[in-house]
Amino acid sequence: MRIALEAAQAAADAGETPVGAVVFDIVTGEVIAQAANRPIASHDPTAHAEILALRAAAQKLGNYRLTGLGLAVTLEPCAMCAGAVSHARIGRLVFGATDPKGGAVVSGPKFFDQPTCHWRPEVVAGVLAEEASVLLKSFFRARRGTRI
DSSP states (O other): OHHHHHHHHHHHHTTSOOOEEEEEETTTOOEEEEEEOOHHHHTOTTOOHHHHHHHHHHHHHTOSOOTTEEEEEEEOOOHHHHHHHHHHTOSEEEEEEOOTTTOOSSSTTOGGGSTTOSOOOEEEEOTTHHHHHHHHHHHHHHHHTSOO
Protein backbone atom coordinates (compact mmCIF):
# COMPACT_ATOMS: atom_id res chain seq x y z
CA MET A 1 0.00 0.00 0.00
CA ARG A 2 2.95 2.32 0.55
CA ILE A 3 3.82 2.03 -3.15
CA ALA A 4 0.19 2.78 -4.04
CA LEU A 5 0.31 5.87 -1.80
CA GLU A 6 3.47 7.05 -3.59
CA ALA A 7 1.67 6.61 -6.92
CA ALA A 8 -1.31 8.53 -5.53
CA GLN A 9 0.98 11.38 -4.54
CA ALA A 10 2.43 11.39 -8.06
CA ALA A 11 -1.11 11.64 -9.43
CA ALA A 12 -1.82 14.60 -7.14
CA ASP A 13 1.42 16.28 -8.21
CA ALA A 14 0.24 15.92 -11.82
CA GLY A 15 -3.16 17.46 -11.01
CA GLU A 16 -5.02 14.14 -11.09
CA THR A 17 -7.20 12.80 -8.29
CA PRO A 18 -4.70 11.11 -5.96
CA VAL A 19 -5.38 7.43 -6.37
CA GLY A 20 -2.64 4.84 -6.81
CA ALA A 21 -2.78 1.11 -7.44
CA VAL A 22 -0.34 -1.80 -7.33
CA VAL A 23 -0.73 -5.33 -8.68
CA PHE A 24 1.30 -7.77 -6.59
CA ASP A 25 1.93 -11.49 -6.19
CA ILE A 26 -0.10 -12.64 -3.18
CA VAL A 27 2.50 -15.22 -2.09
CA THR A 28 5.79 -13.40 -2.66
CA GLY A 29 4.67 -9.78 -2.46
CA GLU A 30 6.49 -9.05 -5.74
CA VAL A 31 5.19 -5.92 -7.43
CA ILE A 32 4.01 -6.77 -10.94
CA ALA A 33 2.70 -3.34 -11.98
CA GLN A 34 1.75 0.00 -10.52
CA ALA A 35 -0.14 3.03 -11.76
CA ALA A 36 -1.64 6.36 -10.80
CA ASN A 37 -4.86 8.00 -11.93
CA ARG A 38 -4.48 9.59 -15.40
CA PRO A 39 -7.89 10.35 -16.89
CA ILE A 40 -7.13 14.05 -17.36
CA ALA A 41 -3.68 13.64 -18.91
CA SER A 42 -4.72 10.73 -21.12
CA HIS A 43 -8.13 12.17 -22.09
CA ASP A 44 -9.55 8.80 -21.07
CA PRO A 45 -12.40 8.45 -18.56
CA THR A 46 -11.37 4.82 -17.94
CA ALA A 47 -7.78 5.70 -16.97
CA HIS A 48 -8.31 5.02 -13.28
CA ALA A 49 -5.26 3.76 -11.40
CA GLU A 50 -6.78 0.29 -11.01
CA ILE A 51 -7.51 -0.11 -14.71
CA LEU A 52 -4.03 1.09 -15.70
CA ALA A 53 -2.33 -1.22 -13.19
CA LEU A 54 -4.41 -4.21 -14.33
CA ARG A 55 -3.62 -3.45 -17.99
CA ALA A 56 0.10 -3.17 -17.26
CA ALA A 57 0.13 -6.43 -15.29
CA ALA A 58 -1.78 -8.27 -18.01
CA GLN A 59 0.63 -7.00 -20.67
CA LYS A 60 3.66 -7.93 -18.59
CA LEU A 61 2.37 -11.44 -17.91
CA GLY A 62 0.81 -11.98 -21.34
CA ASN A 63 -2.53 -12.98 -19.82
CA TYR A 64 -5.68 -11.08 -18.95
CA ARG A 65 -6.40 -13.50 -16.12
CA LEU A 66 -4.46 -12.33 -13.10
CA THR A 67 -5.22 -15.23 -10.76
CA GLY A 68 -2.90 -15.50 -7.78
CA LEU A 69 -2.39 -11.74 -7.80
CA GLY A 70 -3.64 -8.98 -5.57
CA LEU A 71 -4.51 -5.36 -6.19
CA ALA A 72 -3.78 -2.69 -3.60
CA VAL A 73 -5.47 0.65 -4.20
CA THR A 74 -5.63 3.76 -2.06
CA LEU A 75 -9.36 4.35 -2.53
CA GLU A 76 -12.30 1.96 -2.64
CA PRO A 77 -12.83 1.03 -6.31
CA CYS A 78 -15.78 2.34 -8.30
CA ALA A 79 -18.16 0.00 -10.13
CA MET A 80 -16.08 0.09 -13.33
CA CYS A 81 -12.90 -0.85 -11.48
CA ALA A 82 -14.63 -3.50 -9.36
CA GLY A 83 -15.90 -5.04 -12.60
CA ALA A 84 -12.37 -5.06 -14.01
CA VAL A 85 -11.07 -6.70 -10.82
CA SER A 86 -13.69 -9.42 -11.22
CA HIS A 87 -12.96 -9.96 -14.92
CA ALA A 88 -9.22 -10.14 -14.22
CA ARG A 89 -9.82 -12.77 -11.52
CA ILE A 90 -7.79 -10.84 -8.94
CA GLY A 91 -7.46 -13.00 -5.82
CA ARG A 92 -7.20 -10.26 -3.20
CA LEU A 93 -8.33 -6.65 -3.28
CA VAL A 94 -6.79 -4.39 -0.65
CA PHE A 95 -7.90 -0.80 -0.38
CA GLY A 96 -7.36 2.16 1.90
CA ALA A 97 -10.04 4.82 2.22
CA THR A 98 -13.69 4.00 1.67
CA ASP A 99 -15.59 6.08 -0.87
CA PRO A 100 -19.21 6.48 0.29
CA LYS A 101 -20.06 8.55 -2.78
CA GLY A 102 -18.42 6.58 -5.60
CA GLY A 103 -17.21 3.31 -4.12
CA ALA A 104 -18.73 0.00 -5.16
CA VAL A 105 -17.14 -2.60 -2.88
CA VAL A 106 -18.34 -1.86 0.66
CA SER A 107 -20.27 1.25 -0.36
CA GLY A 108 -22.95 1.84 -3.00
CA PRO A 109 -23.83 -1.18 -5.12
CA LYS A 110 -21.47 -3.61 -3.31
CA PHE A 111 -20.44 -5.09 -6.65
CA PHE A 112 -18.98 -8.35 -5.35
CA ASP A 113 -22.20 -9.14 -3.45
CA GLN A 114 -24.30 -9.06 -6.62
CA PRO A 115 -25.51 -12.43 -7.97
CA THR A 116 -24.32 -11.45 -11.46
CA CYS A 117 -20.71 -11.10 -10.27
CA HIS A 118 -18.76 -14.09 -11.60
CA TRP A 119 -15.58 -13.72 -9.50
CA ARG A 120 -15.22 -12.38 -5.99
CA PRO A 121 -11.80 -11.54 -4.57
CA GLU A 122 -10.91 -11.62 -0.92
CA VAL A 123 -11.43 -8.01 0.22
CA VAL A 124 -9.28 -6.27 2.81
CA ALA A 125 -10.51 -2.74 3.55
CA GLY A 126 -9.01 0.11 5.52
CA VAL A 127 -5.28 -0.47 5.01
CA LEU A 128 -3.53 2.88 5.60
CA ALA A 129 -6.97 4.43 5.21
CA GLU A 130 -6.14 7.54 7.21
CA GLU A 131 -3.11 8.37 5.04
CA ALA A 132 -5.10 7.83 1.85
CA SER A 133 -7.97 9.92 3.18
CA VAL A 134 -5.71 12.79 4.23
CA LEU A 135 -4.08 12.82 0.78
CA LEU A 136 -7.47 12.98 -0.94
CA LYS A 137 -8.91 15.62 1.39
CA SER A 138 -5.78 17.79 1.10
CA PHE A 139 -5.88 17.54 -2.68
CA PHE A 140 -9.53 18.60 -2.93
CA ARG A 141 -9.17 21.28 -0.28
CA ALA A 142 -6.36 22.87 -2.33
CA ARG A 143 -8.30 22.50 -5.59
CA ARG A 144 -11.56 23.91 -4.27
CA GLY A 145 -10.15 26.35 -1.79
CA THR A 146 -12.68 25.10 0.73
CA ARG A 147 -12.65 23.16 3.95
CA ILE A 148 -13.42 19.47 3.71
